[in-house]
Structure formats: C-alpha cells, structure tokens
Amino acid sequence: MPKPNIHPLDWRNLEKGSSISQEEIMEFWKYHFPEEKWNEFSLMRVKEKIQKLRAEINSPLVLKQVKIGEKFSLQILTDKEAPDYLSSQATAGIRKQRRNARRLLTDIDVDNLNDSEKRSLETKQVHHAFIASAADGARKHSLQMQRKGQSLPKSLINKSKLIPPDS
Numbered sequence: 001m002p003k004p005n006i007h008p009l010d011w012r013n014l015e016k017g018s019s020i021s022q023e024e025i026m027e028f029w030k031y032h033f034p035e036e037k038w039n040e041f042s043l044m045r046v047k048e049k050i051q052k053l054r055a056e057i058n059s060p061l062v063l064k065q066v067k068i069g070e071k072f073s074l075q076i077l078t079d080k081e082a083p084d085y086l087s088s089q090a091t092a093g094i095r096k097q098r099r100n101a102r103r104l105l106t107d108i109d110v111d112n113l114n115d116s117e118k119r120s121l122e123t124k125q126v127h128h129a130f131i132a133s134a135a136d137g138a139r140k141h142s143l144q145m146q147r148k149g150q151s152l153p154k155s156l157i158n159k160s161k162l163i164p165p166d167s
Contacts, residue, residue: 008028009031016078025073044065046074104121
C-alpha cells in the first residue's frame, strides 16, 4: 500500500507572528523541490513558494529571512511589523537599481564592444537613467509635499498598477 503524500509544513494554517524553523524549511524544500540540491538561494525560493501558495488561497503573509550564523528560519511578520519591512525592502530595490544604472555608465569599457553592442549598451543606459531619474524626481516631490504638510494623493495607488487588476 503506497504511503500518503503528506505535506511537511501546514502552510495553510501559518499564523502571523510565528516562525518557521530550519527543520520545517528543509522538509518543505525536499517536498517541493525533490530533484534540487540546497544552495545559497534555496531559503529565498522557499520563502517565495510559501508566499505564492498563501496568495493563491487569498491569505497572504509577509515572510522575513532570519539567519544567525549557520541557523536560519523564516519569521512571519505581523501586520504591524510588515509595513516597515516592506518599505525598507522597496527602498533597497530603488537603491540597487540606481547603483546598477550608475555601473552601466562607469564600469563598462566601450572600447571592448562592437558597434551593435555599443548601441545595445547605450539603449540600456538611457532606459535605466530614465527610471532612476523618475524615481529621484518622485522621491524629491514627495518629500517636498510632506514638508509643506501636504498629503500624497491616494489615487496614485490605483494609477501605479501596484494592485493586480483581478483584486
């Protein structure tokens, strides 16, 4: 008689404020990625998989990777903790985009590229400079409005396409 396929982590009943242990994470990995070896990106993939599964049942969670030495876990953030964490993650993404856009301008020796590669590089430089400029302008404008005591328009949330159309 075949053994029933029992999921190693009760991801449907995870609660905000709790955490997922290293052992539970490893079992989840073996269940969902049986053919793959654990590597430096595996914890992130487990985090993303759990978040995706929870979103599919319309019960999203915000997970934060926690590493102390060789030990790791996933902390399930409360609704009070999640905004600061997500905001700092979004800001870090903007900084990363700016840093790499700058590197497109400074770290590539165009003398080593043919004409087609030079055009491709220039297209990428302009594209990412435009994105960085837009982010900088929006940040500056937002700070100016807040200094004047004005609130940012909430209508931007819908215009930004941050909320999926099926929500």
